[in-house]
Amino acid sequence: MKTKTGRYSGYIRPFSRLLDLIIIIFSTTYFSGIPIFHDFYAFFISCAWFIIAANLGFYEVYRYTKVIAILNCSLKQTVVFAICCFALAYFYPERYSLTSILLFVTVSIVLILGFKLFIYFLLRKFRILYGGNSRKVVLIGKDNSVNPLKCFFEENPDYGYRLIKVFDLDNQMMDSFRTVCTFILESNIDEIYCAMDDLSSKQVEDFIFFADNNFKTLKFIPDQKQLLSLNTVFEYYDYIPIISQRTISLDDSLHKVIKRIFDIVFSLLIIIVVLSWLMPILAIIIRLDSKGPLFFVQKRNGLNNAEFDCFKFRSMKINELADIEQVSKNDTRITRVGKFIRKTSIDELPQFFNVLWGDMSVVGPRPHMVSHTNMYAERIDKFMVRHVIKPGITGLAQTKGFRGEVETENDIINRVRYDIFYIEKWSLLLDFKIVFNTVYNTVKGDEKAY
Structure with a gap:
């Protein structure tokens, strides 16, 4: 309410x-x-x-x-x-x-x-x-569930949310429920945020009843699994409510055309203005630095999980583990030239040919090597959702710090979370913002670019 x-x-x-x-x-x-x-x-x-x-x-x-x-x-x-x-x-x-x-x-x-x-x-x-135009709020749930929102409220006073108190409810304890309700009324709280994972069904019902009858705004904080799976949309067949799991912005035909035009124009611009003169120079430098071809070609998973040949400037010595092991910091396989082109993301530029051919987009979820796709599909919830649109040279997850090596499982979980957000909330302006942030991070220097 x-x-x-x-x-x-x-x-x-x-x-x-x-x-x-x-x-x-x-x-x-x-x-x-x-x-x-x-x-x-x-x-x-x-x-x-x-x-x-x-x-x-x-x-x-x-x-x-x-x-x-x-x-x-x-x-x-x-x-x-x-x-x-x-x-x-x-x-x-x-x-x-x-x-x-x-x-x-x-x-x-x-x-x-x-x-x-x-x-x-x-x-x-x-x-x-x-301190005007503010809302007084309380959080209800265990620390690990409410801490992210608590930090957000405390670090962003410009949003106007004044966090008054955090309650840690023990399941089935009605005395705690009454204490919370009394505090909310006496402190004239405007909004209540409850962690769904920490409340029983009975407590959820009680809070909904309380909020409706006391003119309070009630909102729920989903856990990680709910966050990935409950981006629901209500539709009505006559008077019958139906829940759709998610909406995908790029399912719209007009949006597809707009994104494709952007991809073609942007990739042609990079190919003509940058790669036309950079490729011959790198061909000589890479060949002098180590034996092998100019390009490193690797099978990766794209739209609808179909495999395609992903192009990069070769930054490593020829090795048998290239399609199995992800590059790590201070990896001995990386050449001297490779360190520079990986640090500056120059090694990714040939993927603009993939964009021009239609295998990739400028912006989208980053494609993984086939062996890693199969591994993460078994371990990470909603990982395969990333393949409902074309993969990108850069993406929202990469601009948020989740690029390169996956050091912990939390890295890939957050990558999936940002990718799904992008899939559902795509807009041309969001693509422009991601491209700008990618260029900015590259110029500034990204600690995970190695």
């Missing part, structure tokens, strides 16, 4: 909508060259804006919403809104200039997005400096 909390929080969205309406009317008058009441143009365009916004969730911005999500939604809003504006200009070319409509759309979007981000960051700063 969600409730409205905070003295002025309920006015933020209405104010934002009113501000956007003023901007659209102002831009219509001064930048489109159309009088404000002429053919009710401003009225129809304003209605179009808010209808589009309602369908795309343009105003559904919460304190935990990421900037990239705001930008992604704004991009969709811009495209659809521009189509509506140009459609009107198309039907009335004698009245509406395409240039003036383009100016109107550009100015409107820039002003609306500018004020939207200004309010977003102003609220974050306001929460830090004055």
